[in-house]
Amino acid sequence: MRTRPLVGAALSAVAALALAACSGGGSTGASSSMPQDEIVIGTTNEPTGLVRNVGGSSGVSQTMTRNVFEGLTAVDVDGQVVPALAESWDVSEDGLTYTFHLQPDVVFHDGTELTADDVVWSISDAISPESKLARKNDLAVITDISAPDDETVQLTLSRRSQSLTFNLAGLTVVQEGDSELGPDNGTGPYRFVEWVQGDHLTIERFDDYWGEQAKNPGVTFRFFDDPTALNNALLVGDLDLVIAENSPDQLVQFEDDPRFTITEGSSTTKQLWAFNDRVAPFSDVRVRQALYKAIDRDALLEAVWDGYGQVIGSMVPPTDPWFVDQADVHAYDPAAARDLLAQAGVTNLTIPVDYIPDDTTETVVQLLRSDLADVGVTLTPNPIDDATWYQKVYTDHDFQTTLMGHVNPRDVVWYANPDFYWGYDNPQVQEWVAQADQAATEEEQVELLRRVNETIGQEAASAWLYLDPQIRVAKAEISGFPVDQVTESFYVADIVREG
Amino acid sequence: MARHLLTRSLLTRVASLLVSLALAAVVVFVVLRLLPGDAAGASLGVGTTSDQLEGLRAELGTDQPVPVQLGQWVAGLVQGDLGTSFVSRQPVADLVAARLPVTLPLSLAAFVLAVLVSVPLGVAAAVWRRGPLGVVVSALSQLGVAVPVFWVGVLLVLVLALQLGWLPPGGFPRQGWGDPAAAVRALVLPVVTVAIAMSAVMVRYVRSATLDVLDQDYVRTARSLGYGRWAALRRHGLRNGAAPVVAILGIELATSLLGAVVIENVFALPGLGTLLLDSVEARDLPVVQALVLGLTAVVLVVNVGVDLAQRALDPRLRLTGGAR
Numbered sequence: 140m141r142t143r144p145l146v147g148a149a150l151s152a153v154a155a156l157a158l159a160a161c162s163g164g165g166s167t168g169a170s171s172s173m174p175q176d177e178i179v180i181g182t183t184n185e186p187t188g189l190v191r192n193v194g195g196s197s198g199v200s201q202t203m204t205r206n207v208f209e210g211l212t213a214v215d216v217d218g219q220v221v222p223a224l225a226e227s228w229d230v231s232e233d234g235l236t237y238t239f240h241l242q243p244d245v246v247f248h249d250g251t252e253l254t255a256d257d258v259v260w261s262i263s264d265a266i267s268p269e270s271k272l273a274r275k276n277d278l279a280v281i282t283d284i285s286a287p288d289d290e291t292v293q294l295t296l297s298r299r300s301q302s303l304t305f306n307l308a309g310l311t312v313v314q315e316g317d318s319e320l321g322p323d324n325g326t327g328p329y330r331f332v333e334w335v336q337g338d339h340l341t342i343e344r345f346d347d348y349w350g351e352q353a354k355n356p357g358v359t360f361r362f363f364d365d366p367t368a369l370n371n372a373l374l375v376g377d378l379d380l381v382i383a384e385n386s387p388d389q390l391v392q393f394e395d396d397p398r399f400t401i402t403e404g405s406s407t408t409k410q411l412w413a414f415n416d417r418v419a420p421f422s423d424v425r426v427r428q429a430l431y432k433a434i435d436r437d438a439l440l441e442a443v444w445d446g447y448g449q450v451i452g453s454m455v456p457p458t459d460p461w462f463v464d465q466a467d468v469h470a471y472d473p474a475a476a477r478d479l480l481a482q483a484g485v486t487n488l489t490i491p492v493d494y495i496p497d498d499t500t501e502t503v504v505q506l507l508r509s510d511l512a513d514v515g516v517t518l519t520p521n522p523i524d525d526a527t528w529y530q531k532v533y534t535d536h537d538f539q540t541t542l543m544g545h546v547n548p549r550d551v552v553w554y555a556n557p558d559f560y561w562g563y564d565n566p567q568v569q570e571w572v573a574q575a576d577q578a579a580t581e582e583e584q585v586e587l588l589r590r591v592n593e594t595i596g597q598e599a600a601s602a603w604l605y606l607d608p609q610i611r612v613a614k615a616e617i618s619g620f621p622v623d624q625v626t627e628s629f630y631v632a633d634i635v636r637e638g
Numbered sequence: 639m640a641r642h643l644l645t646r647s648l649l650t651r652v653a654s655l656l657v658s659l660a661l662a663a664v665v666v667f668v669v670l671r672l673l674p675g676d677a678a679g680a681s682l683g684v685g686t687t688s689d690q691l692e693g694l695r696a697e698l699g700t701d702q703p704v705p706v707q708l709g710q711w712v713a714g715l716v717q718g719d720l721g722t723s724f725v726s727r728q729p730v731a732d733l734v735a736a737r738l739p740v741t742l743p744l745s746l747a748a749f750v751l752a753v754l755v756s757v758p759l760g761v762a763a764a765v766w767r768r769g770p771l772g773v774v775v776s777a778l779s780q781l782g783v784a785v786p787v788f789w790v791g792v793l794l795v796l797v798l799a800l801q802l803g804w805l806p807p808g809g810f811p812r813q814g815w816g817d818p819a820a821a822v823r824a825l826v827l828p829v830v831t832v833a834i835a836m837s838a839v840m841v842r843y844v845r846s847a848t849l850d851v852l853d854q855d856y857v858r859t860a861r862s863l864g865y866g867r868w869a870a871l872r873r874h875g876l877r878n879g880a881a882p883v884v885a886i887l888g889i890e891l892a893t894s895l896l897g898a899v900v901i902e903n904v905f906a907l908p909g910l911g912t913l914l915l916d917s918v919e920a921r922d923l924p925v926v927q928a929l930v931l932g933l934t935a936v937v938l939v940v941n942v943g944v945d946l947a948q949r950a951l952d953p954r955l956r957l958t959g960g961a962r
Binding site: 273274276363377526528530 | 673674675676677679680681682683684685686687688690691693694723725726727728733736737792795799800803806807808809810812903904905906908912913915916919920921
């Protein structure tokens with residue numbers, strides 16, 4: 140007898156589920172009762188947290204930088220440095236003093252006016268000794284920050300820095316004293332509304348924005364762990380746009396379907412087979428060159444990306460100003476590879492490769508394995524996860540070779556840091572990189588970094604396999620999104636829905 | 639006398655539950671710290687220096703010796719504080735609470751559905767064991783046990799969501815249960831998926847428990863007295879067959895929770911399972927610890943509940959004072 144109410148409750152629960160399942164009709168769950176014109180964007184890249192100056196969460200910069208939070212400068216969708224919170228700036232004759240003139244009438248999302256003190260605080264906090272901001276070293280050149288008046292910010296440098304205005308674009312400004320990103324302390328075209336971890340982040344148009352108004356009323360980013368679930372949501376109409384497709388297999392279902400548009404743009408994501416250059420046999424330039432020549436990169440790219448993407452021969456993507464096409468410097472040549480290995484006196488080489496397993500890296504490992512077997516080298520795969528990679532490879536340098544994708548633009552300069560995980564140590568390259576940043580003109584900077592680019596390519600400091608394509612799929616009525624991804628942010632203010 | 643025995647055995651059960659829980663907490667804590675990689679590294683990523691890494695470790699307290707960290711965690715637990723996420727810096731209790739409205743209904747509904755399907759099917763399959771129904775049920779349950787649960791999920795999405803468009807392929811409404819119809823629709827496929835996997839196992843247990851009972855002397859005697867097969871089963875068999883089935887139900891209740899955790903990723907549901915996966919990946923140890931300990935606690939508590947339920951069903955167990 141006691142079990143009756145329980146069974147009754149259970150029955151009604153199941154009945155309710157069944158009823159609701161049948162009654163919903165065509166509309167799908169997640170998109171009901173949202174504003175019709177809000178843009179819903181799917182991505183696998185979720186912010187890790189909203190505390191400022193901890194690492195460099197690409198999920199945060201992708202969703203928030205330029206959309207909600209702005210720096211003195213910005214990098215536009217073509218990779219050019221443009222004015223943002225600073226409407227202009229003057230550089231002193233010696234290149235050591237930068238005077239930024241703030242945009243007038245900028246207000247934070249709670250209505251407070253932006254003052255020079257907010258900017259001074261935001262930059263000081265980011266470069267303070269306690270800051271754990273990634274690439275903080277890039278800003279170490281700043282020795283003093285001051286606000287001569289409410290509309291002016293002055294930076295004093297220890298030396299010239301060609302890349303200062305580029306680096307400042309990634310450093311967003313919040314209200315003085317704030318250590319977290321929130322709904323009140325941004326200045327961008329959108330106001331941050333909410334982040335539900337593991338699900339979505341919503342931003343809405345800010346009507347008192349100082350610049351051009353966003354063309355849509357708001358955007359929700361939905362986060363997925365599983366690319367299949369992401370594409371399913373797009374297929375049934377729950378999403379308007381997917382920022383990045385991870386494999387061509389997912390594209391088949393959208394091709395030849397008039398409901399969708401597929402765009403192919405360029406990215407700055409370089410896929411590397413990186414060697415630990417500080418240990419034998421990779422400290423021998425001939426061995427690195429031999430291994431590089433042993434790889435049929437065209438076939439590899441074809442297998443992984445089915446015709447999309449681009450073969451590269453160095454760390455520099457075509458959208459960086461110092462790009463030189465070096466894809467053919469160490470073109471596929473197994474005979475030359477065998478010769479070089481013989482010259483280096485290396486026989487029966489067995490190389491472990493640490494990699495983070497997914498569909499792409501599994502394919503790459505298989506192909507590398509067969510290419511290398513062809514020149515008498517055995518590759519032994521060692522799958523590990525992200526956190527292990529960071530500990531073992533990045534921090535402890537306890538590896539021989541690894542597969543890794545590097546997403547940042549302008550990161551060739553890491554080859555000038557002998558303590559970086561790949562341990563490439565060439566004093567000439569280090570000197571050029573140092574000179575390039577201190578160069579008097581941009582032309583001089585570009586010329587020096589071109590030399591760096593050519594030198595590391597020639598010496599096969601790493602084996603750069605290919606540049607990822609940037610493939611987006613959108614509903615046919617969605618337009619105005621950036622096709623290329625050459626910056627860390629995904630700028631959404633120009634996205635519109637037609638019809 | 640019997641009452642006194644029952645109280646004493648209850649106290650013993652609760653005491654041993656607490657000891658198991660404490661042991662589990664220590665094991666979970668230590669094992670997680672043997673994993674390569676840590677939260678500081680995972681959240682800082684490429685482009686940071688070792689000084690910054692050390693700084694973050696000091697901030698999170700992960701630079702302390704493991705026994706000290708364990709002591710701090712246990713001290714917090716005793717005061718009801720689950721700690722703070724290493725990554726998002728939000729209280730762990732808030733993170734877990736935000737996910738419960740997805741995982742709890744999912745696992746309970748799957749459990750109820752599985753019971754409603756498998757108990758009648760299992761009994762019927764036993765009664766008509768040589769008939770077509772018995773054979774079909776046995777074959778289907780074999781198949782259900784062999785197929786991985788996420789594969790069932792993928793298949794259901796393909797047919798019911800993508801081909802037929804009857805249900806959403808994944809996701810949970812942004813308003814959560816504020817939009818009850820959408821929330822229920824979002825959970826239908828995951829519930830059915832987990833229930834299928836569970837029913838496959840439970841049908842087999844119910845069937846074999848019923849078969850055992852049908853073979854007992856008292857059932858044969860009852861039938862010889864003129865009761866029909868069903869009447870004999872109803873009058874003498876169900877209560878006798880229930881004890882082993884209750885044990886399985888207990889295990890399956892815990893399984894439904896684990897099944898929900900596994901299947902959430904397939905359906906992009908913001909529940910405890912996706913939280914657990916993300917947290918392991920980011921080495922967000924306070925969150926992982928809380929979740930694993932919580933799941934362990936549920937399993938242990940369900941076991942005690944099962945034990946008590948069995949005693950209620952079968953007076954013979956009460957007299958032996960717990961020795962089974």
